[in-house]
Amino acid sequence: xQESAPHIAIIPTPGIGHLIPLTELARRLSNExxxxxxILIPNDGFPPSKSQLSILQTLxxxxxxxxxxxxxxxDLHSDARIKTRxxxxxxxxxxxxxxxxxxxxxxxxxxxxVVDLFGSDxxxxxxxxGILPYIFFLTSAxxxxxxxxxxxxxxxxxxxxxxxSDPVQFCPGSVPVHGADFPDAAQCRKNESxxxxxxxxxxxxxxxxxxxxxxxxxxxxxxxxxxEDCHQDHDKIPPVYPIGPIIRTDLEGxxxxxxxxxxxxxxxxxxxxxxxFGSGGNLSHEQVIELALGLESSGQRFLWVxxxxxxxxxxxxxxxxxxxxxxxYLPQGFLCRTKGLGLVVPSWAPQIQILSHxxxxxxxxxxxxxxxxxxxxxxxxxxxWPLYAEQKLNSVLLAEDLKVALRxxxxxxxxxxxxxxxxxxxxxxxxxxxxxxxxxMRALNHEANIALNEDGSSKESLGKVVQAMMNxxxxxxxxxxxxx
Numbered sequence: 001x002q003e004s005a006p007h008i009a010i011i012p013t014p015g016i017g018h019l020i021p022l023t024e025l026a027r028r029l030s031n032e033x034x035x036x037x038x039i040l041i042p043n044d045g046f047p048p049s050k051s052q053l054s055i056l057q058t059l060x061x062x063x064x065x066x067x068x069x070x071x072x073x074x075d076l077h078s079d080a081r082i083k084t085r086x087x088x089x090x091x092x093x094x095x096x097x098x099x100x101x102x103x104x105x106x107x108x109x110x111x112x113x114v115v116d117l118f119g120s121d122x123x124x125x126x127x128x129x130g131i132l133p134y135i136f137f138l139t140s141a142x143x144x145x146x147x148x149x150x151x152x153x154x155x156x157x158x159x160x161x162x163x164x165s166d167p168v169q170f171c172p173g174s175v176p177v178h179g180a181d182f183p184d185a186a187q188c189r190k191n192e193s194x195x196x197x198x199x200x201x202x203x204x205x206x207x208x209x210x211x212x213x214x215x216x217x218x219x220x221x222x223x224x225x226x227x228e229d230c231h232q233d234h235d236k237i238p239p240v241y242p243i244g245p246i247i248r249t250d251l252e253g254x255x256x257x258x259x260x261x262x263x264x265x266x267x268x269x270x271x272x273x274x275x276x277f278g279s280g281g282n283l284s285h286e287q288v289i290e291l292a293l294g295l296e297s298s299g300q301r302f303l304w305v306x307x308x309x310x311x312x313x314x315x316x317x318x319x320x321x322x323x324x325x326x327x328x329y330l331p332q333g334f335l336c337r338t339k340g341l342g343l344v345v346p347s348w349a350p351q352i353q354i355l356s357h358x359x360x361x362x363x364x365x366x367x368x369x370x371x372x373x374x375x376x377x378x379x380x381x382x383x384x385w386p387l388y389a390e391q392k393l394n395s396v397l398l399a400e401d402l403k404v405a406l407r408x409x410x411x412x413x414x415x416x417x418x419x420x421x422x423x424x425x426x427x428x429x430x431x432x433x434x435x436x437x438x439x440x441m442r443a444l445n446h447e448a449n450i451a452l453n454e455d456g457s458s459k460e461s462l463g464k465v466v467q468a469m470m471n472x473x474x475x476x477x478x479x480x481x482x483x484x
Contacts, residue, residue: 006470007036007108009101009131013086013118014044015317016051016279017370021138021213022116023055023063024246030062033466036108037063040100042093043070044085051279051348058250068096082317082389083185083193086118098125105129111472114211123206132472134465135207139369141214141222141242142397143183143390145170147200148230148237150186154198161186172229173221175401183390205236209465213244213369215451215458218376218402218444241461245373245448248352260303261353263343267301270361270438273425274354274380276305280317281366281387285309285329287415292334294421295342300429302342303360305349306330313387355380361438362428367391372398379445381437383408383424385416404441406433 008029012022022039029035039056048067056065071092076085104110112132115122119135126133137144149170157164160179167176185193204210216223226240264272275295277283283291288309295302306326307316326346327335335344351371354360355378364383365371372394375382382405384395398405406424408416428434451458 004109005034005036006111006472007038007104008469009038009040009104009110009113011040011042011097011113011115011119011122013042013090013116014046015082015086016049016055017368018116018138019052019055020248020370021246022114022136023059024248025114025136025211025243026063027059027249028246028462029466030060033470035062035466035469038100038104038108039063039065040097041065041067042089042097043068044089045070045073055248055250066100068093068100081185081191081193082314083118083196084191087192087196090118090121094121094125097122098128101125101129101131105131112469120200120203120206123203127206132208132469133206134209134211135204136211136213138213139390140394140397141212141219141226141240142170142174142177143369143393144210144212144240145174145222145226146177146182146186146390146393147197147204148226150197150200154189160189171222171225173224174219175396177393177396181392181396183393184388201236205238207238208468209239209241210237211241211243211462211465213246213373214242215244215448216242217447217451217457218244219397241465242451243458243462243465245377245452245458247370247374247377260343260345260349261357264303264354264357264359267359269358271301271429272357272359273298273300273302273362273364273383273429274360275302275364276349276351276371277307277364277366277385277387278368278371280314280368282307282310282313282316284311286413288329289331290415290418291421292331294416294418295425296334296338297418298422298425299341300425301359302338302425303345303349303354304342305345305347307347314389317388352378362425362434364424367394367398369394376404376441376444376448379438379442381405381428381434381441383428402440402444404437404444406437 010022010026012018026037026039030037071089073088076088110131112134113122113126114134114136117137123133161182162180164179167178169176185197188194223242230237308324308326309329352374355374360380363375363380364385367384367386368391382398384398384405384407386392386395395407399407406428411417450456453459
């Protein structure tokens with residue numbers, strides 16, 4: 001009797017930025033390696049957004065999904081950090097995840113579970129059942145190296161990291177990073193998120209491998225350390241596999257009747273500055289005004305996705321629906337004065353289609369890792385405008401190491417002022433520095449394509465993981481083995 005196809009469970013934690021790369025990994029494992037897959041989605045109490053549902057509905061029939069029962073977060077303070085909410089959602093979903101994994105192990109040839117960067121607790125459940133636990137680290141290798149350096153940094157410094165006077169290298173050859181640019185979760189020693197980072201290396205040691213959504217040539221020194229050097233020091237780090245860039249490949253929603261792409265078709269090549277702060281990012285009303293007037297005075301063509309202002313930079317992280325018309329917050333007369341020069345789109349636009357369009361010449365981004373990888377895949381240079389989470393760390397990598405971005409510098413009250421914005425826009429689209437950034441991005445784009453080729457480094461790394469999954473069998477009593 002022929003053995004059934006190997007099955008994988010994939011578990012994202014809340015946030016559209018987590019769901020996208022995990023579903024794309026599922027698509028790749030299904031299409032290229034013939035796995036069947038179940039996506040188990042912890043429920044933080046918010047109803048699934050239209051974007052979440054549209055992503056899940058585009059998946060092939062070899063990939064199913066299940067929303068777990070919502071957990072009760074009413075005891076969580078409204079100002080709790082994103083990572084606290086995510087972690088608590090996962091922790092309170094563990095009984096439902098355990099039950100679901102057991103059902104899958106009885107009804108399919110379940111060989112592995114893949115969780116995202118917050119899902120390390122699920123590794124224990126996987127080992128109970130006897131399946132292989134993998135962590136898919138959704139941001140840079142530099143971010144992973146920072147997490148593994150966290151305990152040493154904590155021991156070396158008694159002050160908050162933002163007060164460290166000199167920049168820090170997380171591993172030999174990596175870009176030095178000032179403490180103020182460390183991830184938000186590391187900026188307060190009393191916070192629960194800080195404590196999670198402190199034992200990140202120990203938590204991740206429970207996995208049999210860490211997949212990273214990056215590629216070797218993007219961060220060679222950091223990957224060399226993670227894949228080779230640190231193991232010589234007997235650190236408890238599982239094998240690290242660069243498998244990126246994994247980005248969204250399906251069309252983003254129904255594009256019929258939208259005028260964005262038609263407008264782009266009418267613009268000169270590489271002339272348009274695309275401005276978008278992702279699904280989770282928000283600007284204050286004052287900053288929206290400055291951005292509008294800066295774009296206007298720059299004289300550059302722009303396509304701007306405007307969201308309802310909010311003083312909390314990550315206000316849209318868990319729900320990307322705006323219940324207010326964002327256009328009413330623009331300066332009076334702005335839309336009339338910029339008609340023909342720019343196009344303003346409320347709340348959402350198809351980012352992949354815009355970045356891949358020939359008239360798009362630059363991208364103002366919040367430096368979310370998904371957006372960064374999409375920019376690299378489509379060869380678009382950046383204006384780095386980090387808002388929250390690890391985005392400042394990403395912006396350092398982009399501007400100071402890879403040299404594919406201009407990084408904004410806030411003035412008083414944390415504002416990026418209109419004259420600065422105009423200068424950034426002019427420099428990126430028309431200036432000599434912008435040309436250099438574009439050339440550097442073009443080179444990265446070439447390396448990304450090579451990495452994903454049949455004999456490329458990322459394809460090879462993913463192949464090693466797949467081979468381990470395909471050879472896996474359950475021996476019994478939670479033990480694991482491989483098929484000979």
